[in-house]
Amino acid sequence: MKLTRRQLAAAISGAAIAQAQTPQPSAAPPDELEAARGRLKANSDLLAQQDVPAATEPAFRFQA
Amino acid sequence: MAAIPSDVYFNTISELSARLKAKEFKAEDLAHAFAERLAQLGPRYNALALPLTQEARRKGKAVDQDIKNDRWRSPLQGIPYGAKDLLAYKGQPTTWGAKPYAGQVFDFNATVIDKLDAAGAALTGKLAMVELAGGGGYRFASASLTGPGLNPWDRTRWSGGSSSGPAAAVAAGLVTFALGSETSGSIVTPASYCGVTGLRPTYGLVSRHGAMALSWTLDKIGPMARSAEDCGRILQAIAGGDGKDPGSAGTSFYYAPQYARPLKELKVGYAPVDFADRAEESARPAFQAALSALKETGVTLVETKLPPFPYGPILSTILAAEQASNFEQLINSGKVDQLIDAVQIAGLKASLELPARDYLKAVRLRRLIQEEFRKLFTQVDVLLAPGRPGPASKLEQALDRAGFQPPAGTPPGLQGIIQAGNLAGLPALVLPCGLADSLPVALQVVGAPFTENLLLGIGREFQTRTDWHKRRPPEL
Numbered sequence: 001m002k003l004t005r006r007q008l009a010a011a012i013s014g015a016a017i018a019q020a021q022t023p024q025p026s027a028a029p030p031d032e033l034e035a036a037r038g039r040l041k042a043n044s045d046l047l048a049q050q051d052v053p054a055a056t057e058p059a060f061r062f063q064a
Numbered sequence: 065m066a067a068i069p070s071d072v073y074f075n076t077i078s079e080l081s082a083r084l085k086a087k088e089f090k091a092e093d094l095a096h097a098f099a100e101r102l103a104q105l106g107p108r109y110n111a112l113a114l115p116l117t118q119e120a121r122r123k124g125k126a127v128d129q130d131i132k133n134d135r136w137r138s139p140l141q142g143i144p145y146g147a148k149d150l151l152a153y154k155g156q157p158t159t160w161g162a163k164p165y166a167g168q169v170f171d172f173n174a175t176v177i178d179k180l181d182a183a184g185a186a187l188t189g190k191l192a193m194v195e196l197a198g199g200g201g202y203r204f205a206s207a208s209l210t211g212p213g214l215n216p217w218d219r220t221r222w223s224g225g226s227s228s229g230p231a232a233a234v235a236a237g238l239v240t241f242a243l244g245s246e247t248s249g250s251i252v253t254p255a256s257y258c259g260v261t262g263l264r265p266t267y268g269l270v271s272r273h274g275a276m277a278l279s280w281t282l283d284k285i286g287p288m289a290r291s292a293e294d295c296g297r298i299l300q301a302i303a304g305g306d307g308k309d310p311g312s313a314g315t316s317f318y319y320a321p322q323y324a325r326p327l328k329e330l331k332v333g334y335a336p337v338d339f340a341d342r343a344e345e346s347a348r349p350a351f352q353a354a355l356s357a358l359k360e361t362g363v364t365l366v367e368t369k370l371p372p373f374p375y376g377p378i379l380s381t382i383l384a385a386e387q388a389s390n391f392e393q394l395i396n397s398g399k400v401d402q403l404i405d406a407v408q409i410a411g412l413k414a415s416l417e418l419p420a421r422d423y424l425k426a427v428r429l430r431r432l433i434q435e436e437f438r439k440l441f442t443q444v445d446v447l448l449a450p451g452r453p454g455p456a457s458k459l460e461q462a463l464d465r466a467g468f469q470p471p472a473g474t475p476p477g478l479q480g481i482i483q484a485g486n487l488a489g490l491p492a493l494v495l496p497c498g499l500a501d502s503l504p505v506a507l508q509v510v511g512a513p514f515t516e517n518l519l520l521g522i523g524r525e526f527q528t529r530t531d532w533h534k535r536r537p538p539e540l
Contacts (some may be wrong), residue, residue, distance in 0.1 A: 002211055031408050036201075036414035040384060040422075043377035047425045050374070058427035058436060061311075 073237035078128030091142035095124030098144035109338035113149035133238030141184030150276035161193035191229030200411030207405035220539035221456035231258035233415025241289035244476030256451030261503025267489030271306030292523030321521035333368030333444030335477035344454030350498025371436035388415035
């Protein structure tokens with residue numbers, strides 16, 4: 001398909017406007033992901049220090 | 065439409081109900097006036113997710129027919145309300161405050177919506193919330209499809225989250241009451257910041273069928289309103305067993321604070337440091353005055369401590385594991401990147417990697433926490449603490465960074481009571497108790513499971529002696 005220069009310019013500017021109007025995804029940067037993993041690890045380390053009697057069952061309910 | 069007097073917007077449920085019974089105005093006109101006000105002023109506080117003006121008018125018309133036939137269904141008949149946008153409403157978008165779900169439509173109503181419909185209440189709109197109720201954590205108040213929740217007392221301050229819209233809408237007189245939800249602080253925080261009365265019910269008392277699942281073992285739905293009395297009436301309408309909610313306790317609730325134990329017999333556990341060094345300086349006079357007002361009710365204040373557990377890490381671990389399962393598809397599809405807050409995105413992604421041993425350790429520790437709280441409630445009847453240590457934070461404040469910090473070496477007080485209360489499934493009542501920097505601050509009263517009438521009795525008495533729950537934001 002052949003486009004005139006005017007048609008090409010219109011298509012490009014339309015695409016640019018559409019792109020500008022679409023909110024860009026704010027993907028978490030790698031350091032945020034590492035920080036989140038670090039928080040889970042810190043929680044895990046704290047939980048590991050807690051003694052739980054062997055007879056303690058998890059506090060969730062299952063009804064048959 | 066007939067003119068509606070402007071004082072209705074800050075009426076309590078019983079006041080509005082009396083005016084409807086006296087036929088001072090029609091329910092249809094009342095519902096329409098409230099719906100228009102919500103549609104007009106809701107965006108001013110980023111509190112509105114979806115206006116339901118036509119639906120509200122239809123409901124009002126049906127109520128008028130009931131009134132004409134002298135049929136009274138409940139004290140909520142004809143009362144306008146709003147619902148947090150994580151509750152399904154048939155045929156209309158339910159966004160969960162998040163872009164990936166902006167077009168989501170359910171073909172059924174949440175159980176609580178159906179219950180309020182049966183009681184005759186008029187839903188005037190869906191209310192804004194933090195995206196996905198903030199389960200992954202979030203850095204800024206802007207973490208919402210509708211923008212940052214703005215506090216009606218000062219729009220440069222946050223309304224609190226994740227039930228930001230419900231709290232702001234009640235505070236601004238846009239609805240008479242609202243339904244919010246709490247997994248860890250999502251009713252207590254916005255109710256405290258916006259100066260409204262909020263009730264987090266016992267886990268399992270109110271059905272969550274049709275509500276977004278963030279954490280099956282932590283999620284609760286509860287009312288935000290103008291008084292403890294109103295919260296009691298709403299809870300009576302929405303509580304009860306539901307076979308569609310596997311977490312349902314199968315228990316009803318009848319609001320009857322008159323049958324609760326006399327206040328003179330009650331022991332209220334508290335830590336004085338929570339009202340002094342652990343509170344922001346500007347809030348201390350209000351908290352001290354509130355303590356004095358509470359003492360005048362005849363209760364005995366007893367110094368107490370929380371059982372020593374790392375509540376925050378335990379709750380975060382359970383929440384991370386359950387939300388990872390709930391949002392696995394969102395995360396794996398990459399649509400999670402459409403969320404607004406980078407901390408939320410990262411938190412959700414990381415939660416998929418949580419080891420099973422951590423989750424199981426956390427839910428076993430939770431069992432011990434429940435046992436310790438059972439013992440604690442043999443020594444005191446309720447626990448008392450500030451809702452938050454100070455007034456609403458500034459909008460630009462990073463929420464994942466430490467805010468107010470007490471001096472080093474300050475005793476812990478009842479620090480962690482929000483996480484502890486949620487882990488143990490305990491009810492909590494938030495009572496506005498004063499102003500700090502011209503912004504509301506509040507108390508929270510926490511009880512043993514299914515002691516809502518006791519909490520509401522304390523709240524009702526406190527609110528006969530104070531008028532903080534009646535105060536309005538300056539511009540309203």
